[in-house]
Every structure is written in structure tokens, then in C-alpha cells.
Amino acid sequence: MYSIDEAFLKISPKVARDPEAMTELGRDIRSTLRRLIGVPVCVGIAETRTLAKLSNRAAKKLDVFDGVCVWPATRPEWRHRLMSSLPVSEVWGIASRLERRLVAMGISTIADLAAADPVRIRKAFNVVVMRTALELRGVPSIIAEEDRTGRKEQLIVSRSFSEKVTTRDGIRQALSIYAQQGATRLVKHHQVAKLMTVFAGTSHYSEQRSSPSVLVKLPFPTADPVELTHAAHRLLPLIEDGIRYARAGVMLTDLRLADAHQPLEMFRHAHEESGVAELIDKIQRKEGRELLGLGYGGFRPGPSWQMKRSMLTPRATTHWDELATVRA
Incomplete structure (x- = not known):
């Protein structure tokens, strides 16, 4: 789990070698979640976490993918055109302040960051930005232990x-x-x-x-x-x-x-x-x-200042005793 509505999944090497199998996996994830809990999701599949986030954005924004974008299955010229058209701020982890510094170095698009010299990026910023640049090239550089998986900062x-x-x-x-x-x-x-x-x-x-x-x-x-x-x-x-x-x-x-x-x-x-x-x-x-x-x-009885919950919406998806009742 990465956030309340995002998760990274690692697929098996056998599936990863077959673009059609990866597409089928993404569609199965979408249909299963829609059927079981009624939540629409988009799936992005790629060699690195950063590219997977970018693929997910494409799956969400472009109707041609129908909610599932498998990055290795797309044409190289299309990938280059997409990365050249998106500002560097669209990259996972690049905030507006960092974007301004990158633009000052002549790096204004995602394609620019992917093509930048990693050593130069590390000297100008830090190892985190260098790893992001490498990930955009398809080189896995963010390992699982460095994800904010289930960790809270406060x-x-x-x-x-x-x-x-x-x-x-x-x-x-x-x-x-x-x-x-x-x-x-x-x-x-x-x-x-x-x-x-x-x-x-x-x-x-x-x-x-x-x-x-x-x-x-x-x-x-x-x-x-x-x-x-x-x-x-x-x-x-x-x-x-x-x-x-x-x-x-x-x-x-x-x-x-x-x-x-x-x-x-x-x-x-x-x-x-x-x-x-x-x-x-x-x-x-x-x-x-x-x-x-x-x-x-x-201390009991409970304090009178506690929030009133008499009008709380039933938790029909998580509590057996609050399941919705359907009357014919």
C-alpha cells in the first residue's frame, strides 16, 4: 500500500515477459474490484515504480487504454511523444519548488529528465532525484524498503x-x-x-x-x-x-x-x-x-463531550451488523 487509494503490485516474471498477459492481468484487476466492491480503478504496468505511476496516469486520462496501460506494450515513439508533452512536475515526487530548479537547468519535460545525466542530477539535487531520472529510463532504482509503505510521518x-x-x-x-x-x-x-x-x-x-x-x-x-x-x-x-x-x-x-x-x-x-x-x-x-x-x-460512564454518533452513516461494507437491508 502506498496511500489510501494506491498500491504497488509486483507481477511474476512469467507474466512480465508477455505484454498480452500483463494487459489481461490489468483488466482482471479492474473487473474484479468493480464487481466485488464497486470501485473503478486504473492500472499502469511498467518496469519501474515511477513509470508505473506515469502509465497509470495515461490509463486514467486516455480513453484508448480503457483503464489499463502496459508501458512496454506501447510504441517507443508514442512514449517519447507523451513524455515530451508532459511537464516535469507530472513525475512522481517532483514538487513545484523542485520543478522550478529543474526548469532553470533546462529540464522542463519528463523526457528532459529521463535524458539528463544522472551524475549531474545528483550533484545538483540529491540521490532521490537521480533515482527518479534512472527510473524514467526503465532502470529500477527505488526499492520496496524506501517506499512510504504503511509508514506515517505524523x-x-x-x-x-x-x-x-x-x-x-x-x-x-x-x-x-x-x-x-x-x-x-x-x-x-x-x-x-x-x-x-x-x-x-x-x-x-x-x-x-x-x-x-x-x-x-x-x-x-x-x-x-x-x-x-x-x-x-x-x-x-x-x-x-x-x-x-x-x-x-x-x-x-x-x-x-x-x-x-x-x-x-x-x-x-x-x-x-x-x-x-x-x-x-x-x-x-x-x-x-x-x-x-x-x-x-x-472512567465510566463515558464523557458527555464525546462526538454524537446517533446519525452516523451505517458501515455496510465493513460491519456485519450494519449490512444494508433490502426490502422488496
């Missing part, structure tokens, strides 16, 4: 309250719940965080405006709900009773893969070693999110 848990929160204890409960939800998401993505930003705020139209926030540097990268909850409470000294707060939240940044960072023994906590985050997540997924929480995040 994680935010924040909600507007259904009714204003006017006490420090109310904000404490909200931050406890949000910190524990953040821990659950980190565990899901096999990540840990080193920085936490905690914030709260009144309505933009409130007479008493207040937007306290604090940046907490965690002692070590962690996904432990106890540590994250303690960190979130660092905002509480800035919270004033009587102020009508409309929202609060936590933002986790400096995210890293969990397996890549093991703290020294002196920094480890027993509750983190016991897998508290994984245990809470497993129980909540099985029995319901409202069943279990740590400290203030586990």
Missing part, C-alpha cells in the same frame, strides 16, 4: 467536543483517551514516537480565547500508552478551569519503526515490556472501544 488524534469542556479534569480525561488511541495506532503500524505535541483550544468565536500547547520530548521512542498518557498530561498546568474548551488532541511525530529502536535496560518500563498497548488493543477490538481504558481514560 499521527494526530483530535476531536471537537460535542459540548464544551470547562474543567481541568475534563481535559485530563480527553487527553488520556487520545493518548491511548495514539498508542493503539502506533502499535498497529509497528511504530514508536519520540515527540508529542499536546494542545487544546476554545472556539474561534469564543469571547475567552485560549489555545495552550506543549511539545514533549519523550525519553525514548515509545508506543507505551502509560508513557504517552503521562506525556499528554504535561499540558494540564496550562489549562484554566472555567474556560470553555472546544477541542483537544495529541500529535505524535519523529516516528520510527518499533523493531529498529530498542531502549537500554535502564530506560525500559515493566508495563511496556508486558505489551500493555497490544493487550488493550486486542480487548477493545474484540469487546468494544468503550470497555477498557487506563486511568482517567477508563
